[in-house]
Amino acid sequence: MxxxxxxxxxxLEETSTDLRDAHRAYRVLMQHSHLTDYFxxxxxxxxxxxxxxxxxxxxxxxxxxxxxxxxxxxxWYCTHLYEGAGEVVELGTFLGSLTKSMVNGVxxxxxxxxxxxxxxxxxxxxxxxxxxxxxxxxxYEGMCKEGDWFVEDYKRSIRAWIDRADVRQADLTKFAxxxxxxEFLMVDVMKYEKLCVNVLRQxxxxxxxxxxxxxxxxxxxxxxxxxxxxxxxxxxxxxPVTPIDGSGAFVFRCTQAVPPxxxxxxxxxxxxxxxxxxxxxxAWSKGIVGEENQAVVNAAHVxxxxxxxxxxxxxxxxxxxxxxFAGHPSVIELRAYFEDRFQRPLPGQ
Ligand SMILES: C[S@@+](CC[C@H](N)C(=O)[O-])C[C@H]1O[C@@H](n2cnc3c(N)ncnc32)[C@H](O)[C@@H]1O
Numbered sequence: 232m233x234x235x236x237x238x239x240x241x242x243l244e245e246t247s248t249d250l251r252d253a254h255r256a257y258r259v260l261m262q263h264s265h266l267t268d269y270f271x272x273x274x275x276x277x278x279x280x281x282x283x284x285x286x287x288x289x290x291x292x293x294x295x296x297x298x299x300x301x302x303x304x305x306x307w308y309c310t311h312l313y314e315g316a317g318e319v320v321e322l323g324t325f326l327g328s329l330t331k332s333m334v335n336g337v338x339x340x341x342x343x344x345x346x347x348x349x350x351x352x353x354x355x356x357x358x359x360x361x362x363x364x365x366x367x368x369x370x371y372e373g374m375c376k377e378g379d380w381f382v383e384d385y386k387r388s389i390r391a392w393i394d395r396a397d398v399r400q401a402d403l404t405k406f407a408x409x410x411x412x413x414e415f416l417m418v419d420v421m422k423y424e425k426l427c428v429n430v431l432r433q434x435x436x437x438x439x440x441x442x443x444x445x446x447x448x449x450x451x452x453x454x455x456x457x458x459x460x461x462x463x464x465x466x467x468x469x470x471p472v473t474p475i476d477g478s479g480a481f482v483f484r485c486t487q488a489v490p491p492x493x494x495x496x497x498x499x500x501x502x503x504x505x506x507x508x509x510x511x512x513x514a515w516s517k518g519i520v521g522e523e524n525q526a527v528v529n530a531a532h533v534x535x536x537x538x539x540x541x542x543x544x545x546x547x548x549x550x551x552x553x554x555x556f557a558g559h560p561s562v563i564e565l566r567a568y569f570e571d572r573f574q575r576p577l578p579g580q
Contacts, residue, residue, distance in 0.1 A: 235259040240281050242311070243274055251473050254482055257307030261299060264290035270310050270339035294388075295328025296365055297419070300477040301448065302332040308415065308444065309336020315345030317412040317439045321352045322403060322430060323420030323448070325362065326371065327389040327396075333417070334392040349397040351410065354420075356382040356400050408433040412443075419448035424498035424538075427457045435465070436491045443485035445469065450481035451520065453530035453561040454568070456538055460504060461496070463512035465489060471519040479527070481520065501539040509535055509544075526552070530561040533577075534568075542575060549577050 233241075239259040241247035259281070260266055265288045269277045292299045309319060309332075319337065324330055333350045340346050358375040366372050371388075375381045382400045386393060404425040416434055421427045438445065447462070449455035451474060462469060468489045472482040497503065513532040520528055529552040536545035549556075549565075556562040569577045 235262070236281050236285075240278065243278050243281070250470075250484065253312060254304075254308070254473050256311070257300070257304040258476070260303040260307060261290055262287045264288045267306065267335060267339075270336075273341060293326075293328040293331050294366070294369060294371065295326050297328045297448070298475075298478040300475050301480050302328055304475050304480070304482075305329050305332040305417065305446070306336040308446075309333045310339045310341075311336075312444070313337065313340060313345060313415055314442060315340070315342055315348055315414070316442055317414030317437075318410060319348065319350045319415040319417075320413050320434065321350055321417045321419075322354075322434070323418070323422075324352050324354045324385065325365070327352075327385060327392070329417055329419070330389050330396055331392050333415075334389075334395040337395055349395050352396050352398045353401045353403060353406065354382075354385070354399075355402050356380055356385055403433075404429050406433060408437060410437075412439045413437045414439050414442055415444050415446065417446045417448065421447075421449060421455050421458055424457065424500055427461065427500075428496045428498050431461055431496060432491070432494045435489045435494050438485040438489060440485055440488040444472075445483040445485060446480060447483065448478075448480045450474075450479065451524050451527050452479035453527055453534050453565050456531040456535035457500065459516040459528070459531055459535070460500075460508065460512045463508075463515045465493060466515060468493075474521060474524055501541075504539065506541070506544060509539070526555055526559040527561045529555065530559070530565045533565060537569070537573060546578065553578075 235258040238252050239256040242253050242256045263285050266277065269280045290299050290303060293302055313319065319333055321330055321333065330350055330352055337348055337350065338346060358377055358379040358381045360377055363377065374384055386398060389396060403420055413434060416438060418430060421430055447458055450458055468485060468487050469483040470486050472484050474481050513528065517525055517528050533545050533549045536548060566577050569575050
């Protein structure tokens with residue numbers, strides 16, 4: 232079996248041009264976090280270090296709602312794959328775990344002009360109860376209370392990276408994007424229909440054809456089921472690249488310009504999405520995500536029907552996958568959601 236070091240070396244030495252491997256080589260950073268430092272020395276230094284059977288220095292996460300793998304991916308991408316032909320855009324940042332990772336990468340990028348680029352960060356910066364839960368037990372606990380605007384706290388948390396971040400407080404349900412085309416779009420904000428509709432409209436057509444990368448942070452999460460239908464509707468414009476292991480993220484490459492007239496969905500989506508479309512979209516999605524991600528996509532399939540308030544279809548879909556679901560973390564969350572929020576317990580255990 233090829234090791235993560237071999238995959239990274241094959242990419243750096245250009246003995247492999249495999250797109251998936253290029254995007255999966257971030258895994259080398261998980262056990263060899265010191266390579267972040269070697270990035271600054273350039274390709275030859277990095278290759279030499281990788282060839283020397285480097286010691287293990289496990290990566291430590293930045294505070295936030297993302298995993299080490301997502302952070303490592305964003306850093307790897309911005310160092311080695313980002314060309315600087317378009318913007319790096321972050322939608323939904325919380326305390327900046329991915330801002331820091333992307334800025335680390337941009338700063339180490341081998342192209343001088345690309346190193347001058349800033350990460351464009353957009354967020355509402357309104358503190359909610361989920362955020363309170365995320366910082367509980369950390370030094371950030373008590374920093375804000377529900378309803379506080381936290382843009383200044385965010386800026387403080389990324390102070391050492393802020394020279395490479397262009398931070399905008401924006402409500403992405405209404406915001407109109409009018410900047411340069413986008414080469415890397417990190418989306419961690421498609422949390423409800425109005426956000427899905429406007430993010431799709433404003434940012435997807437801005438992706439650079441051929442180069443544009445869409446990092447869908449919630450593609451492999453049971454709740455944000457809308458994104459499966461949206462990607463299915465746009466399947467002729469994107470190539471699936473890879474899931475990011477140990478996370479809910481999935482990477483797509485934009486193969487041709489996304490026509491704005493395909494990005495005009497209107498909320499509520501239940502008026503426009505038929506059961507037949509849902510079935511086709513989830514069948515397609517299950518075909519691209521790999522064996523290890525079937526249960527979470529099946530859970531999203533159930534959740535899609537819940538979002539559309541089609542309870543019979545939700546239950547039938549749940550029953551169809553019940554055996555595969557046993558004990559899966561997404562399904563535990565899904566069941567809790569049905570019980571607490573919808574007061575409609577799902578059948579069985
Ligand atoms: C899951 S969190 C992002 C986590 C982040 N990527 C990290 O690194 O930890 C979702 C983010 O979406 C933002 N958000 C929620 N509603 C929004 C809106 N209407 N407009 C802009 N941002 C919004 C929240 O403030 C929050 O920072």
